[in-house]
Amino acid sequence: MQNKVSESRKKRCLSDNLFSQRMDGVRSVCIGIAIKAGSSYEPARKPGIAHFTEHMxxxxxxxxxxxxxxxPIEKSGGTINAFTGKESTIYFARVPDYLARDAINILKSLCFEAEFPESQFHMEKQVVLEEIHSTEDDPVEQAYEGFFQEVWRECPYGKPILGNEKSINGLTREDLFDFYDSKYVCENMVFSLAGNYNPHLIDSLEGFRHGRKNRKEPEIIYSPRSALIIKEKEDLQQIHLLMGIEAPSRTDGDYEALQVLNTVLSGGMSSRLFHEIREKKGLVYAIDTGLVAYPLGGVFYLYSATTGEKIIPLLDELKRQLASLVEIGITEAELAYGKERLKGKLLLSTESTYATMMRNLDTGIAFGQPLSVDEMEKRIDGITAEGIRNALQKYFTSSWVVSMVIPAKSSEMIKKTELHMNGGFFL
Incomplete structure (x- = not known):
């Protein structure tokens, strides 16, 4: 799906790597810097270095x-933070408008002047190791991680963002300096600014405007060897079920179709799966779907959790719902619900400087320049029931990969399921 660059979008795109949007009626400014330094860009034998660098x-x-x-930022009531993903590491600050220039200077210092003090290096390793241990204790995290590692096992996207105990213990300060010096450069950065700022504030970033480096994106290889991954864990009451399939990239024409479908399935208490599986049958407390999309590919997933005695009826109902989707598609009422909810949440997000900054980063990185809210609405409006049916036929008819974290006491129950006997989830 192609879009011409509108005049309003051109005004917000100040250079290849600087997006800016002034917002009336607010007294805050949010600044973000996205760096092509996520886990997919790490050296092969140093998983976790991107996230550890962000800490340090x-x-x-x-x-x-x-x-x-x-x-200085927290004293004013503001926020400064960062997070590492598979594609990018993002640093951001949200502050009262009078502190915007100071916030920019602090973010620049983080991204260009880090020293990785030796006195803090080994202690922060312990902090990251505790973070890893906390995810190992979390059955939801383990279900997701088991899925991603299986489906992307042959490419950098399959690596855990946090790394593992061995890889973190093996990192040196020199490793961090090498990664920082090679990745934290202007050519790898995109700046996004949103809120009530003085136009002269842009001067603070003048020296960092730069054409983005035309670098090859890490390849995404969807190549699961097993359709069923089961991990037993003590002291659990519920079975945690994560199942997914290959999905389109962020710029693919099917992306918006699956976004609407995702909203129809689990967007709010009025969504299909919440209504049919939780409200009508009481099989779960939590049920959710999601679409993860990167430049060269993605996945669509469904997560739910239930107790052992309900796992067979839950799997039966999920199969019935998904098979019906593939055969019949969604109703016109569901299509309207999905589109209106997506557009409504988009419009509500325009009141937030953080959401606006992140939206411009997301669409700016994906399409070269940010999409306006009007352009995003038009893309959603263009989705039809037929388009969703085509996407369902293209993606949902594949074998689903299932990652489960189960209580040890539920092991025998799982063996009785069609899922276990067939070695996977098939419609």
Whole structure:
């Protein structure tokens, strides 16, 4: 699906790597810097280095101590934080408008002046190891991680973002300096600014405008060897079920169709799966679907959790619902619900400087320049029931990969399921 660049969008795109949007009626500014330094860009034998680097940059820079990086922003009621994904590491600050220039200077210091103090290095390793251990204790995290590692086992996207105990213990300060020096460069960065700022604030980023490096995206290879992954865990009451299939990339014409479908299935208490499986049958407390999309591919997933005695009726109902979708599609009422809910949430997000900053980052990185809200609405309006049926035929008819984390006491019950006997979930 192609879109011409509108005049309003051109005004917001100040250069290849700087997106800016002034917002009336607000007194805050949100600044974000997205760096092509996510886990998919790590050296093969150093999983977790991107996330550990993100932790360590907050420990002090050439011009500021760790306290001086945080205190000026937090004292004003603002927020400064960062997160690492598979594609990017994103640093951001949301502050009262009068503090915007200081926030930019702090973010620049984080992204260009980190020192990785030796006195903090080994202690922060322990913090990251505790973070890894906390995810190992979380059955939901383990179900998701088991799925991603299986379906993307032959490409960088399958690596856990946090790394593992062995890889983190093996990292040196020199490793971090090498990663930081090679990845934290202007050509790998995209800046996004949203809120009530003085136009002269852009001058603060003048030296960092740059054409983005035309680098090859990490390849996504969807290649599961097993359609069923089961992990037993003590002290659980529920079976945690994560099942998914291959899905389109962020810029593929089917992306919006599956976004609407995702909303129809689990967007709110009025959604199909919530209504049919939780409200009518009481089989679950939590049920959710999601679409994860990157430049060269993605996955669509469904998560639910239930107790052992309900797992067979849950699997039967999921199969019935998904088979019906493939055979019949969605109703016109569901199509209207999915589209209106998506557009409504989009419009509500325009009141947030953080949401606006992130939306411009997301669409700007994906399409070269940010999409306006009007353009995003038009893309959603263009989705038809036939388009969704075509996407369902294209993707949902594949074998679903299932990742389960189960209580040890439910092992015998799982063996009785059609899922276990068939070695996977097939419609």
């Amino acid at each position: 940059v907050f420990k002090g820079t050439k011009s500021r101590t760790a306290y001086e990086l945080k205190e």
